[in-house]
Amino acid sequence: MFYRSGRRNSRHRYQQGKHKRQQNNDREAIPLVSSINANLDRIAGILKAPEDLVVRSFKIGVNRHACAIICIDGLVDKALIQNQVIDPLLHHFTEQQVDSANKIATLVVDEVLTSFDIGENETYEDSIGSLLSGDSVLLIEGLATAIIIGSSGWNSRSVEEPQTESIIRGPREGFVEDIRTNTSLIRRRLREPNLRLITYKLGERARRTVVMMYIEGIVHPDLVEEAKRRIESIEIDDVEGSGTIEQWMSDSFLSPFPLIANTERPDKVTGGLLQGRIGILVDGDPFALVLPITFSSNLQSPEDYYQNWLIATLTRIMRLGAAFLATFLPALYISLLEFHHGMIPSKLAFSIAGAREGVPFPAVVEAFIMEITLELLREAGIRLPKPIGQTIGIVGGLVIGEAAVSAGIVSPVMVIVVAVTAISSFSFPSYSFAISLRMVRFAIMIAAAFFGLYGIILSYIMINIHFVNLYSFGIPYSTPFAPLFWGDWKDIILRAPVEYLKDRPRMLQTRDSIRMKRK
Amino acid sequence: MGKRIHGGKCLIAVCALTLLSGCWDRVEIDERGFVTGVAIDLVKKKGEEANEESSAQQFKGTYQIIVPAGLRSGGNESGGGGESYFNISASERSIMALTARLATKTSRTPYFEHLAIIVLSKDVVKGKSADLADLLDFFLRDNEMRRDVKVLITDGKASDIFNIKSQNEKYPLAYIESTLKNNFKSNYMLPPSRIGDIHEQILKDISFTIQKISHYEDGISLVGAALFGGDHAFVGFLSGEETQGLNFMRQQIKGGVVETQMDEQIVDFEVERAKSEIHAYPDGDSFRFVIKVRAEGALGKSIRNLDVAKLSTITAMEEAFAKKIEAVCYETITALQKEYNTDAIGLLSYLRQNHYRSWLKLKDNWDEGENLFSDAKIEVQAKVNIRRLGNINQSEGE
Amino acid sequence: MSRRQYDDNRISAPEMTITVTSMIIGVGILTLPRVLAGTTESSDGWISIALAGCFGMLLAFILGKYGVLLGNETFYDFIGKLITKPIAAGLMIVVMFYYAMYASYEVRAIANISKTYLFERTPSEAIGLTFLLIVCYAVSGSRIGIIRLNTLFLPFVVVLTMVVLFLSNTIIVWQELKPVFVTKPGPLLTGAQESGFTMLGFESILFYSTMMKRPKDAPKAAVFGVAIPVVLYMGIYLACVGIFSQAGLQEIGYPAIELAKEVKIPGEFFERMESVFFTIWIMTIFNSCTMAFDMAMHAGYSVFKKGKRIHWVILLAPIIYYIGMMPKNVIAFAKYGSFISYIGYGLIILLAILYPFAKRKVKRSWASGSTGGNA
Incomplete structure (x- = not known):
C-alpha cells in the first residue's frame, strides 16, 4: 500500500485490478460535500454513530479554519495522530493566511503534516472504508475531499515460532494475523525488485485484504492470469480465512487431496515464489497459500534444504515410507489376517492366532473400532488446553489400549498397528495431506475388508486414476511422475547435493529456469 | 471435469451396492x-x-x-x-x-x-x-x-x-x-x-x-x-554310508565327517565343501564314466601322537581320506548297479545335458530294459585337501 | 472453473515406449513358459521368444511409420481415403470388436487367476466385475490420463520382476538349462507363434501416435517398446526352466506366478511372494485392459462421431463383461485367447501390407499440393 503522497490523482488502491466493486456495491458512491458538519453527520449516520468513532474538531491557522479528524478508536495509533497530525496542524500552521480551502489542503499536505502515508478520496464510501481500515480522515471546511492519513496501530500478535510446523534447524519465524507484518516478513527474505504484491479487498462486507505475490520474470504469465481471474471472481460476504480462499480457488472440490498448499512459514512461501509459484496472504489469517502444488510437494519440507543432502534424502524416503504405512498398514493388517494367512511366516501366524483366540470381533471390526477411537482421541487432544491435551493423548493411548487388550476386546497386534499408523501420519510436514490420507485410509480399509489384497491393489489403482485426472491450475497432480520431468526428480525423493540443484522445477514452466550459474 | 468424475463415481456407487452382499472369503485367523x-x-x-x-x-x-x-x-x-x-x-x-x-x-x-x-x-x-x-x-x-x-x-x-x-x-x-x-x-x-x-x-x-x-x-x-x-x-x-557316497557323487555335501583309519587309529576329517565332476566317455553303445570328487575341509580328529605339522603327515592323511571316500563311493555304486539297478547318481541327466543325441538313443534302456546302467564302468577319483588343522598340534607328545 | 491448458497434453517418445510396453506385458507371460516348454526342448524357448520379438519389432516399426503419416488425423479418416470409407468403416468396426474382446479376455484372465491364487470362494464374476468397474472409471477420464497411468505403474512391475528374478538366482539349477540348441526348427517356429501371441499389443502405436509431440519418433518408440518385454520374457522363461526344469515346467499351470512362489526372501520375513507378485501384476493387466477399452471406444467414436465418452463407456462395458464371462472353463478360455490373437495378427499384417500403398498415396497428395496428412 504505497501511496504517492500529496497528489490528488494518486493511485488509489481500489483502482488496482479489475475489481467489480461498483456493480455489486449497494452503497452509493456519493461524493463528499464541502461542509464539514454535513460530512461528519453523514459519516456518523452511515455508521450509526458507534461509540468508537472519535471526532476531534479543531481550528487551524489565523483564520480559525475548521477542521476535524475522524478515526475509529482501537484501530488507530493515537500517539501518531497526535504527533503527526494534530500537533503540526495546531502549532505549525499559525502564520499562514490562506483563503481557499484548496490551498489550505495543499499546504497542509505538502508542508505541515509529518505523516508518512497521505492520500485523498472523494466519496463517503471510500472514506468510510479508510476509517474502517485504521486510517484517519481529515476534513477541512470548504473542501469536498477528505485527506486520508495512514495511522493504523492495533494490537497484534508478535512474530513467534509457527505452532504447526516446527523444524529443528531453520528460521523460527511464522506469519501472524496482521498482513503488513506478513508482507514485511516476505520482503525481508526476498529483496527482489521483481517481487510483485497485488492487493485485493475481498468479501462484500468484510473487505479483507488479500495479497497475491509472485516474482515477475520467473513465474509463468498464464499462471498469474488464471490466479488473478480466480481471485477476482470470488463474490461472497466474507472470506474468513485462507482456507476459504483455498477452497474457492481449487480446481476440484471433490478431491480429498490438497491442491493448494498452506503454511505458516515465510521460508516455505519464499521458496515457492522462487520456484515459480504464487503466494497468497490473507489479512487476519496466519496461514499463507502457495499455489499450484502437485503430489510431490507434499513430501518436501524446507528443513530438507538446510541439511546435508544425504540426510535430507533419507528423511524423504522415510517420509514416503511413512505415507505408505499411514495409508495401507491397517488395510494390510485386515487383509493378511482375514484373507491371506499363508503370507505370514508360520511361527508368526501361530502366535497371532493364539493371541486372537479370545477376541470376539473379527479383525475388520477391531481395526475400525481402534481407528475410530484414535481419531476421537486426536480431535479431543486438539481442543483441550495445551498441558492437558498432551497428557490425554499419551494417557488415552496407553491406558485405553492396555485396558482394551486386557479386556480381550482387541488383540495386542492391533494396538501396535494402530500406534504405528498414528505415528507415521504425524511425520508429515504437510497437515492437509495428512488429513487426506486419514480419509483415504478408511476407504482402503473397507476395500480390504471385502477383497483382501485384491481390494487394496484396486484402491491403489483408483487413487492413481484420481491423481492422473486431477489438475492444479493446469498442472496434472501426478507431475513429475507422470508426465515425466526427469530434471525435477532431483528434488523429490532424492535431494541432490546443492551443486546440482541448478534449475527451477520444469513442471512449472518458469520463464527463467536457472537459479544458479555454474562456476 | 465435474461431470467426468460424477460419471465415474456413479458407476462405482452401483458396484458398491453389489458388494454389499458380503465378503465371501473372509475367515478369521x-x-x-x-x-x-x-x-x-x-x-x-x-x-x-x-x-x-x-x-x-x-x-x-x-x-x-x-x-x-x-x-x-x-x-x-x-x-x-x-x-x-x-x-x-x-x-x-x-x-x-x-x-x-x-x-x-x-x-x-x-x-x-x-x-x-x-x-x-x-x-x-x-x-x-x-x-x-x-x-x-x-x-x-x-x-x-x-x-x-x-x-x-x-x-x-x-x-x-x-x-x-x-x-x-x-x-x-x-x-x-x-x-x-x-x-x-x-x-x-x-x-x-x-x-x-x-x-x-x-x-x-x-x-x-x-x-x-x-x-x-x-x-x-x-x-x-x-x-x-x-x-x-x-x-x-x-544305508548311511551308501548315502554318504551318493552325496559325494551328486555334489550334495554341505558338511559332515569322513572317518578312516590310519595306523589302526581313527582319524576324522570335517568336510566343508565337496565338488563332483562327471565325465563321460563313449564306450561302445554306452558310456564310461569318471567321477572326480574334490573335498575340502579341516582336520577333525587326529592320532594322539602324530605330528601334523609335517607336510608328509598331512599328505598321508589326505590320501587316506581320499581312499576312504572312493571306497564309500564304490560301495554305493555297487549297491546301485547290482542290487537295485537304479541310477540315482544322476548320470542319465548328465548325459541328457551333455550328450543329447546319445541320450535320445539310450534313455529307455538305462535303468530299465537292457539296464545299461548296471554294466557301465564307473570310476571314482577322489582328492582331499585339508586346509586347517584346528587349534592344537598333538594331544600327546612323542 | 475451466481448466487452463497449461501443458499441451501430448506425450513424449519415452512415454510412448512405456505405453507400448505396458500394453504388451499382460496375461500372456504368465502361461508362456509352460507353452514353450511343451513345444521346444530344454531351454531353447528363448530362441522362439527372440524370433517372435524380432518379427514383432519389424511390424511395430512399420505400424509406427503410419504414425508419421497420420499427423493429427484419426486413423479412420486416413484409411478412409485409401480404401474408401465403407470398407474403412467396416475395418474399424472389426477393430472395435477386436479390442472389446481383448479387454474382455483380460478381465476374465484376472478373474481366473485371482480365483486360483488369491481367493477361494469369491465368485469370479464378482472379481471380474469390480475390475471392470475400475477400468471404466479410468477410461471415462481423459486419454492422456490413461497414458500417465502407464508411466505410474510400469516401474513397479519392472522393478518387481527384476527383484524376483534376482532373488531366484539362489534356487536356479543352472545345469537344467543344458543342453542348448537341440530343438528342430519346426517346434521352434511353433513356439515362436505362441510367443508372438503374447507380444500382441504393439499395434496400439497406430492409435496413440496422434497424441505424440513428434510423431516422427513413433517407429523408434514402438521398437523399443517391444524390445523391453522381449528381454523381460526371456529372463522369466529362463528362470522358470532353471527352477522347474523343462519337464516340470510343462505341467505347471501358471509358471511365472509359481516362480514367485518359490522365491525365498532373505530373512524370511514374509513367505509367499506370489500374492504380492500377482497383485502388482494386476496393475499392468489393468493398463492393458484400459488401453484396449479406450482404443475400442476410440475406434467406434471415430466412425460414428457421436456421443460423449461416458456414453461409449456405458455402451461397451456390459458387452465386454458378458463376452468375458462366456467361456466355460480354462480350456475354452485359452482357445478364445488364440482366436483373439489370430484376429489381431490378421489385422496387423493387413495394415502392414497396406502401408506402402498408404505411403505412396500420401506422397502423391503432397506432390499435388492437396492437404494430406501432415508429418
Whole structure:
C-alpha cells in the first residue's frame, strides 16, 4: 500500500485490478460535500454513530479554519495522530493566511503534516472504508475531499515460532494475523525488485485484504492470469480465512487431496515464489497459500534444504515410507489376517492366532473400532488446553489400549498397528495431506475388508486414476511422475547435493529456469 | 471435469451396492486349523469291498494340527494348560476325501498353507496301486501348498512319528522340520527333499532319492535314503554310508565327517565343501564314466601322537581320506548297479545335458530294459585337501 | 472453473515406449513358459521368444511409420481415403470388436487367476466385475490420463520382476538349462507363434501416435517398446526352466506366478511372494485392459462421431463383461485367447501390407499440393 503522497490523482488502491466493486456495491458512491458538519453527520449516520468513532474538531491557522479528524478508536495509533497530525496542524500552521480551502489542503499536505502515508478520496464510501481500515480522515471546511492519513496501530500478535510446523534447524519465524507484518516478513527474505504484491479487498462486507505475490520474470504469465481471474471472481460476504480462499480457488472440490498448499512459514512461501509459484496472504489469517502444488510437494519440507543432502534424502524416503504405512498398514493388517494367512511366516501366524483366540470381533471390526477411537482421541487432544491435551493423548493411548487388550476386546497386534499408523501420519510436514490420507485410509480399509489384497491393489489403482485426472491450475497432480520431468526428480525423493540443484522445477514452466550459474 | 468424475463415481456407487452382499472369503485367523504335517499309511480293508476294485486298500491319513493357544509359553495365564498340537486321522481312498472326512471331525477346518512335511510309509509307495505320483497329486495341484513342502519316507508306521515328544520344540513336527535341515552337519542324510523337485523327477522319468526317517523310542533318525526307481516305484533303502557316497557323487555335501583309519587309529576329517565332476566317455553303445570328487575341509580328529605339522603327515592323511571316500563311493555304486539297478547318481541327466543325441538313443534302456546302467564302468577319483588343522598340534607328545 | 491448458497434453517418445510396453506385458507371460516348454526342448524357448520379438519389432516399426503419416488425423479418416470409407468403416468396426474382446479376455484372465491364487470362494464374476468397474472409471477420464497411468505403474512391475528374478538366482539349477540348441526348427517356429501371441499389443502405436509431440519418433518408440518385454520374457522363461526344469515346467499351470512362489526372501520375513507378485501384476493387466477399452471406444467414436465418452463407456462395458464371462472353463478360455490373437495378427499384417500403398498415396497428395496428412 504505497501511496504517492500529496497528489490528488494518486493511485488509489481500489483502482488496482479489475475489481467489480461498483456493480455489486449497494452503497452509493456519493461524493463528499464541502461542509464539514454535513460530512461528519453523514459519516456518523452511515455508521450509526458507534461509540468508537472519535471526532476531534479543531481550528487551524489565523483564520480559525475548521477542521476535524475522524478515526475509529482501537484501530488507530493515537500517539501518531497526535504527533503527526494534530500537533503540526495546531502549532505549525499559525502564520499562514490562506483563503481557499484548496490551498489550505495543499499546504497542509505538502508542508505541515509529518505523516508518512497521505492520500485523498472523494466519496463517503471510500472514506468510510479508510476509517474502517485504521486510517484517519481529515476534513477541512470548504473542501469536498477528505485527506486520508495512514495511522493504523492495533494490537497484534508478535512474530513467534509457527505452532504447526516446527523444524529443528531453520528460521523460527511464522506469519501472524496482521498482513503488513506478513508482507514485511516476505520482503525481508526476498529483496527482489521483481517481487510483485497485488492487493485485493475481498468479501462484500468484510473487505479483507488479500495479497497475491509472485516474482515477475520467473513465474509463468498464464499462471498469474488464471490466479488473478480466480481471485477476482470470488463474490461472497466474507472470506474468513485462507482456507476459504483455498477452497474457492481449487480446481476440484471433490478431491480429498490438497491442491493448494498452506503454511505458516515465510521460508516455505519464499521458496515457492522462487520456484515459480504464487503466494497468497490473507489479512487476519496466519496461514499463507502457495499455489499450484502437485503430489510431490507434499513430501518436501524446507528443513530438507538446510541439511546435508544425504540426510535430507533419507528423511524423504522415510517420509514416503511413512505415507505408505499411514495409508495401507491397517488395510494390510485386515487383509493378511482375514484373507491371506499363508503370507505370514508360520511361527508368526501361530502366535497371532493364539493371541486372537479370545477376541470376539473379527479383525475388520477391531481395526475400525481402534481407528475410530484414535481419531476421537486426536480431535479431543486438539481442543483441550495445551498441558492437558498432551497428557490425554499419551494417557488415552496407553491406558485405553492396555485396558482394551486386557479386556480381550482387541488383540495386542492391533494396538501396535494402530500406534504405528498414528505415528507415521504425524511425520508429515504437510497437515492437509495428512488429513487426506486419514480419509483415504478408511476407504482402503473397507476395500480390504471385502477383497483382501485384491481390494487394496484396486484402491491403489483408483487413487492413481484420481491423481492422473486431477489438475492444479493446469498442472496434472501426478507431475513429475507422470508426465515425466526427469530434471525435477532431483528434488523429490532424492535431494541432490546443492551443486546440482541448478534449475527451477520444469513442471512449472518458469520463464527463467536457472537459479544458479555454474562456476 | 465435474461431470467426468460424477460419471465415474456413479458407476462405482452401483458396484458398491453389489458388494454389499458380503465378503465371501473372509475367515478369521483363529478359525483355521493349521495343518503342519500329513502322515500317510496303508490300511488294508478286509471284507466287503474285496470284489469291487483290485485296490481294496485305503489310506490312513494323520494330520497334525496346531493349537495356537497352547504355543504361548509363559504370558499371563499359566502356560502348559493345553497341548500345542493334536493329531487326527481318518481312512479314505484318496487324500481329497481324507480332508473332507476330517473336516467333519474337528472344529477347525484343515488349512494347508503352512504345511511343512509329508511323511509316507514305504508301503504306500511300493507298487502300482499305491503310487507316489497319485499321492502327491493333491499336494501339487491345490494352490494352498507350496512346492517347498518336504517329503519323507519311513520304514514303519508314519503316524507313529507324529507322536514323538521332543524336549526343545513345542510340537513333534517342529522337531522333524529342524532336524531335516541338518544335512550341513552330517552327510549320512540327504538334503531336504522338496515336493517340487520330486514332481520334476517323476516327470523326467529318472530315478531319485527321498529322505528317510526312522523312529526310535527316544526320537527320530534321518540317516539313509529311500530309493525310487523306474516308474517311480519304491525300490529300497540305502544305508548311511551308501548315502554318504551318493552325496559325494551328486555334489550334495554341505558338511559332515569322513572317518578312516590310519595306523589302526581313527582319524576324522570335517568336510566343508565337496565338488563332483562327471565325465563321460563313449564306450561302445554306452558310456564310461569318471567321477572326480574334490573335498575340502579341516582336520577333525587326529592320532594322539602324530605330528601334523609335517607336510608328509598331512599328505598321508589326505590320501587316506581320499581312499576312504572312493571306497564309500564304490560301495554305493555297487549297491546301485547290482542290487537295485537304479541310477540315482544322476548320470542319465548328465548325459541328457551333455550328450543329447546319445541320450535320445539310450534313455529307455538305462535303468530299465537292457539296464545299461548296471554294466557301465564307473570310476571314482577322489582328492582331499585339508586346509586347517584346528587349534592344537598333538594331544600327546612323542 | 475451466481448466487452463497449461501443458499441451501430448506425450513424449519415452512415454510412448512405456505405453507400448505396458500394453504388451499382460496375461500372456504368465502361461508362456509352460507353452514353450511343451513345444521346444530344454531351454531353447528363448530362441522362439527372440524370433517372435524380432518379427514383432519389424511390424511395430512399420505400424509406427503410419504414425508419421497420420499427423493429427484419426486413423479412420486416413484409411478412409485409401480404401474408401465403407470398407474403412467396416475395418474399424472389426477393430472395435477386436479390442472389446481383448479387454474382455483380460478381465476374465484376472478373474481366473485371482480365483486360483488369491481367493477361494469369491465368485469370479464378482472379481471380474469390480475390475471392470475400475477400468471404466479410468477410461471415462481423459486419454492422456490413461497414458500417465502407464508411466505410474510400469516401474513397479519392472522393478518387481527384476527383484524376483534376482532373488531366484539362489534356487536356479543352472545345469537344467543344458543342453542348448537341440530343438528342430519346426517346434521352434511353433513356439515362436505362441510367443508372438503374447507380444500382441504393439499395434496400439497406430492409435496413440496422434497424441505424440513428434510423431516422427513413433517407429523408434514402438521398437523399443517391444524390445523391453522381449528381454523381460526371456529372463522369466529362463528362470522358470532353471527352477522347474523343462519337464516340470510343462505341467505347471501358471509358471511365472509359481516362480514367485518359490522365491525365498532373505530373512524370511514374509513367505509367499506370489500374492504380492500377482497383485502388482494386476496393475499392468489393468493398463492393458484400459488401453484396449479406450482404443475400442476410440475406434467406434471415430466412425460414428457421436456421443460423449461416458456414453461409449456405458455402451461397451456390459458387452465386454458378458463376452468375458462366456467361456466355460480354462480350456475354452485359452482357445478364445488364440482366436483373439489370430484376429489381431490378421489385422496387423493387413495394415502392414497396406502401408506402402498408404505411403505412396500420401506422397502423391503432397506432390499435388492437396492437404494430406501432415508429418
